[in-house]
Amino acid sequence: MNIKSLLMKIDIFFTGYLLSRIETILYGVDFSRPEGIDGIYKRDEIHYQASMVSIVRKAIKELKPDSNDAIIDVGCGKGKMVWFFRKSGFGKSDGIEFSKTIAECGQQNLKKLGLDSIIYNEDATLFENYEDYNYFYFYNPFVGEIFRSTVRKILESTKNKEIIFVYLNPLCHDILENEFRMVLVKKYSNFYRKISGREIYIYRSNGHEV
Numbered sequence: 672m673n674i675k676s677l678l679m680k681i682d683i684f685f686t687g688y689l690l691s692r693i694e695t696i697l698y699g700v701d702f703s704r705p706e707g708i709d710g711i712y713k714r715d716e717i718h719y720q721a722s723m724v725s726i727v728r729k730a731i732k733e734l735k736p737d738s739n740d741a742i743i744d745v746g747c748g749k750g751k752m753v754w755f756f757r758k759s760g761f762g763k764s765d766g767i768e769f770s771k772t773i774a775e776c777g778q779q780n781l782k783k784l785g786l787d788s789i790i791y792n793e794d795a796t797l798f799e800n801y802e803d804y805n806y807f808y809f810y811n812p813f814v815g816e817i818f819r820s821t822v823r824k825i826l827e828s829t830k831n832k833e834i835i836f837v838y839l840n841p842l843c844h845d846i847l848e849n850e851f852r853m854v855l856v857k858k859y860s861n862f863y864r865k866i867s868g869r870e871i872y873i874y875r876s877n878g879h880e881v
């Protein structure tokens with residue numbers, strides 16, 4: 672086993688199992704990793720696993736979101752980051768989730784937490800309300816063509832305003848920088864983040880034509 676797969680296993684144990692058990696006890700929510708549910712990952716092969724809030728906290732704090740800011744977690748899973756963003760100062764925090772089973776679980780979670788946030792059970796490539804947001808969060812929901820067409824749709828819907836992308840484990844960095852001319856404004860990166868897939872890149876749109 673190489674170091675990367677060892678770190679991933681540790682990560683799965685802590686975020687997918689231990690931490691989610693604690694969250695269930697404390698808040699009655701379910702952010703567990705749903706292994707073995709048929710049909711969920713047919714299109715993208717990337718499984719649901721919640722972000723670890725401790726990895727993202729500093730980056731979000733430094734962005735200083737306020738009540739005029741609206742964020743959407745693209746591929747939000749069970750809504751853990753939707754909850755975190757609402758607590759972090761965003762006036763509006765919603766999510767889009769492709770899997771019906773996971774989206775329903777997320778909607779239940781938000782209800783239990785007393786949040787007015789929405790989880791849209793939709794395919795991110797088809798979502799029609801990106802213009803309502805100025806921040807976009809990605810934790811590897813998909814790569815390749817699906818990523819490309821989602822970003823194109825976001826940029827076309829938000830042409831006249833500045834938007835920010837917060838991207839955890841930015842596998843599609845080249846697409847953002849080279850194809851869409853997004854400006855990389857900050858990297859949260861070190862050796863450990865790099866090998867464990869925990870780098871965060873922050874991008875700004877240049878407001879130009881897509």
Ligand SMILES: C[S@@+](CC[C@H](N)C(=O)[O-])C[C@H]1O[C@@H](n2cnc3c(N)ncnc32)[C@H](O)[C@@H]1O
Binds near residue numbers: 744745749768
């Ligand atoms: C790695 S999880 C990230 C969960 C969440 N963003 C977080 O950070 O806690 C990626 C999620 O993206 C969802 N997803 C994959 N393809 C999608 C699509 N085309 N539209 C919307 N969601 C999608 C998956 O079902 C999965 O729940």
